[in-house]
Amino acid sequence: MSETDILQTIEDYAQAACLAQDAGYDGVEVMGAEGYLINQFAVPRTNQRADEWGGSTANRARFATEVVRRVHQRTGSSFLLIYRLSMLDLVEGGGTWDEITFMAREIEAAGASIVNPYVGWHEARVPTIATMVPRAAFVTLTARLKKELKFPVVASNRINDPSVAEEILARGDADLVSMARPLLADPDFVKKAISGRALEINTCIACNQACLDQAFAGRVSSCLVNPFACNETELLITATVQKKRVAVVGAGPAGMACASTAAERGHEVTLFDSGSKIGGQFNLARKIPGKEEFAESLRFYRNRLANANVRMELGRRVSAADLVRSHFDEVVLATGVTPRVRDLPGVDHPKVVSYIDIIEGKKSRVLASRSSARVASGSMSQSFSLILNTERTTPPGNSRRSGELIFPLTIVVVSSLSARSSRVAKCGCCNAAQSELGKVSRRRQAGSDVRCSVGAACT
Numbered sequence: 001m002s003e004t005d006i007l008q009t010i011e012d013y014a015q016a017a018c019l020a021q022d023a024g025y026d027g028v029e030v031m032g033a034e035g036y037l038i039n040q041f042a043v044p045r046t047n048q049r050a051d052e053w054g055g056s057t058a059n060r061a062r063f064a065t066e067v068v069r070r071v072h073q074r075t076g077s078s079f080l081l082i083y084r085l086s087m088l089d090l091v092e093g094g095g096t097w098d099e100i101t102f103m104a105r106e107i108e109a110a111g112a113s114i115v116n117p118y119v120g121w122h123e124a125r126v127p128t129i130a131t132m133v134p135r136a137a138f139v140t141l142t143a144r145l146k147k148e149l150k151f152p153v154v155a156s157n158r159i160n161d162p163s164v165a166e167e168i169l170a171r172g173d174a175d176l177v178s179m180a181r182p183l184l185a186d187p188d189f190v191k192k193a194i195s196g197r198a199l200e201i202n203t204c205i206a207c208n209q210a211c212l213d214q215a216f217a218g219r220v221s222s223c224l225v226n227p228f229a230c231n232e233t234e235l236l237i238t239a240t241v242q243k244k245r246v247a248v249v250g251a252g253p254a255g256m257a258c259a260s261t262a263a264e265r266g267h268e269v270t271l272f273d274s275g276s277k278i279g280g281q282f283n284l285a286r287k288i289p290g291k292e293e294f295a296e297s298l299r300f301y302r303n304r305l306a307n308a309n310v311r312m313e314l315g316r317r318v319s320a321a322d323l324v325r326s327h328f329d330e331v332v333l334a335t336g337v338t339p340r341v342r343d344l345p346g347v348d349h350p351k352v353v354s355y356i357d358i359i360e361g362k363k364s365r366v367l368a369s370r371s372s373a374r375v376a377s378g379s380m381s382q383s384f385s386l387i388l389n390t391e392r393t394t395p396p397g398n399s400r401r402s403g404e405l406i407f408p409l410t411i412v413v414v415s416s417l418s419a420r421s422s423r424v425a426k427c428g429c430c431n432a433a434q435s436e437l438g439k440v441s442r443r444r445q446a447g448s449d450v451r452c453s454v455g456a457a458c459t
């Protein structure tokens with residue numbers, strides 16, 4: 001950037017803040033983190049300038065400081081100016097702690113009202129907000145920064161529970177707590193926390209699947225556990241005008257959501273599941289190391305189903321005849337998915353185990369954690385590797401049973417899941433489900449190689 005570009009960009013930041021002020025906002029947050037422009041000026045990794053905007057720590061902090069100074073000048077002291085500081089870049093050539101605290105003090109002097117630290121550039125290889133990151137993982141660093149500054153400091157990242165937020169404030173680690181995704185997962189988070197209904201909060205499980213992943217793909221962000229997020233004006237749930245008796249078969253996530261929503265609309269709902277507890281495959285997911293947050297969704301639904309007076313019939317495999325006899329007005333099948341066992345030579349060998357056997361502990365994890373090969377890849381396969389790695393890092397005395405045979409190789413079949421519904425069409429060649437066939441036919445139309453996305457060539 002030329003000197004003219006730099007000065008113009010500083011003016012642009014100030015102008016944007018003025019527009020926000022004119023529109024009635026109480027303040028703005030200047031983004032100085034995540035590897036965006038201001039952050040790029042701050043660190044040697046990206047700033048190789050030899051003029052007064054690069055080189056020394058003070059020069060590299062100049063762009064950030066001038067942005068803050070100009071925004072403050074144009075918007076005045078009663079307008080909140082929060083600065084998003086990169087407290088830990090987590091990339092090579094990032095700022096040192098001394099440089100970061102220097103920057104924070106300069107920002108403070110330039111007129112910022114609050115500092116909101118963030119951890120990691122988008123390019124960082126270290127997970128900072130994914131589900132395997134412990135709750136409030138970076139608060140110790142925030143507390144350290146707070147000691148160096150006079151203005152209020154915010155704690156951010158993976159704070160998804162009111163009790164965690166309270167603990168941070170009570171310890172004096174931060175002056176404020178920020179939440180982003182937890183408010184997508186439950187817009188009533190604060191209301192529920194204040195009114196003593198924390199157990200009713202729909203907790204963000206930090207999966208990033210429907211929020212960040214969507215944003216990076218240029219699509220509207222929503223939430224995996226709350227599809228209403230960003231669809232509030234389109235997904236409208238209204239009270240029913242005709243009360244019905246509804247049976248929902250299957251208490252996995254889809255069945256639980258359907259049953260509670262139907263009951264909240266005013267229907268009389270019974271939820272059946274052959275298992276003794278709600279949750280379906282979420283009960284498997286929550287056992288994967290680093291995916292413990294899935295248990296929160298089950299807690300949420302347990303409370304929601306109870307509050308909506310859904311009649312629970314757990315531990316009961318209901319038949320079509322049962323449902324007919326009970327004269328339900330509507331029956332919803334939400335029986336989920338069943339693992340597809342690949343037709344491979346030797347698939348019935350005792351050394352071949354399924355991921356469900358391992359997760360549920362029906363087959364020995366020790367057996368699988370010796371020398372194992374995985375068939376298939378994908379998220380379930382990765383989850384499975386996490387289990388094995390966790391086992392491997394556990395001291396042998398804790399994980400190995402005496403007298404156990406050691407097999408040279410165990411094969412774990414981590415195959416795709418196929419829907420149980422009989423309406424799902426299957427590819428004759430490779431057993432791909434209907435959704436995959438859709439992709440195949442789209443590729444055929446586009447004139448490209450026809451190859452099933454499950455992996456086999458289907459011509």
Ligand SMILES: Cc1cc2nc3c(=O)[nH]c(=O)nc-3n(C[C@H](O)[C@H](O)[C@H](O)COP(=O)(O)O)c2cc1C
Nearest residue numbers: 084129157158159178179180181182211212215221
């Ligand atoms: C969809 C999405 C968009 C985001 N966009 C921004 C952004 O523009 N500026 C910013 O400072 N942080 C942004 N963030 C990061 C959040 O502000 C927050 O720091 C991060 O999600 C971790 O906090 P959380 O665990 O409370 O979600 C975004 C997060 C999500 C999920």
Ligand code: SF4
Nearest residue numbers: 204207208211223224
């Ligand atoms: S999709 Fe929802 S639950 Fe998953 S990380 Fe985003 S906000 Fe949290």
